[in-house]
Amino acid sequence: MINSSDEYKAEIVRILGGDSTRFFEMMNGEPYRGISVNRLKISPERLLPLLPFAVEKSPFYADGYYITGDAEGIGRHPLHHAGAFYVQEPSASSAVSLLDAAPGEKILDLCAAPGGKSAQIASCLRGSGLIWSNEVVKNRAQILLSNFERMGIGNGVVSSCYPEVLCARLEGYFDKVLVDAPCSGEGMFRKDPAAVDEWSREHVISCSERQLSILGSAAKALKEGGILVYSTCTFSYEENEGVIAEFLKRHDDFEMCEVNDDLGRRTELPCAVRITPLEGGEGHFAAKLKKRCTGGYAPAYTYNEASRSAKADAAVRTVERELADIFKDVPKGVISVRNDKAFILPDELPDVSGCGVIRAGILAGELKRNRFEPAHSLFTAFAPERFRRVLELTLDDRRTGEYLRGFETDCGGAAGYTAVAVEGMVTGFGKCSSGRLKNKYPKGLRNL
């Protein structure tokens, strides 16, 4: 009798042909691990000598590296807390290489949690333009938000909305859209070999139907001439080439873009690459399409901060005063106060109503009986030189560990809210008084 594992093997032979023997041999090997450097915080040149583990350049992304040494406990390392890098399976970074994000662009990452590809996009945007990251599953959207804060992304929106609703609201708005679709996850099998037994053709087919529907929504959100990148972490023909072929059949306003197959293994489509362990990654498929220019619908969206009441005006003035005390160089951007929470909105922002927005821009802080309490994210989104008071720490300073564990620590300098920077990257803040720093590192992030 044929079982799911045999069926899966037949599927791999169909895709990889003569290379499938080597592929199956590699299935028992150690999975690849990697990091992508966050240029919002640090350059690779500065980061690499600081890392406590060995790395090697990956071929899939300009700022991507394999972890080649022992990286046990990497998530608790101060450089990780500081947002210097995102731990990412190396081939997963390839989709953003195809997207080729550039400063100033407006980009939608439609299936974004936990946020690896959004972090890469934000790093490529260098703080200019907009990264809109959507995750339909609410609790996963919270993880995405926490990664936004850690990586210091200020020009972003995090939402939790059904793709069809979001993309209809923002029809024609984005320069580029990434659909990193939910899939049958064959590229995860080396990490979790037992999952092979749960593989089924029915699941592959139901994934492909869902993927096609998400892509159909994504097509709407893209402006004419815009770029759509589709990716999965599975090998299956139906979920990859099959979905793209069916999408192109249904959307004659899209065409394929030829992609550089140095990134992976050639597929039967010139617009797509596949990466397997044979090419040095756990498994990814990525395809690049372009929406033709037909001179059709080109909507303009502008965010309008609704006219403010006198009370709201007073609240904004309080926030501005407090920001002037915290920053040497006060962040530009519209300040919006809602339900006593103050936000610094991104420069590029459409009307966000009805889009399930959880965060637009930077949460600056909260007004509590007209007293302003700054938020962690106000600090992590900016470089140390922007602040009036900074406690500069290095990796070997005992205070780095004390701060990340939530303890009070020594600080010289003037009294007041003080940014805490580790190796030049703002990681959080505290309140300095009489030479001691009261710790404001969020409890949920502390190294316990």
Ligand code: SAM
């Ligand atoms: N891009 C992410 C990253 O790099 O960290 C990984 C995304 S993961 C492959 C796919 C995501 O799609 C999951 O977070 C999942 O919750 C979400 N998802 C599940 N069903 C969905 C649906 N029907 N529409 C949109 N997204 C969905």
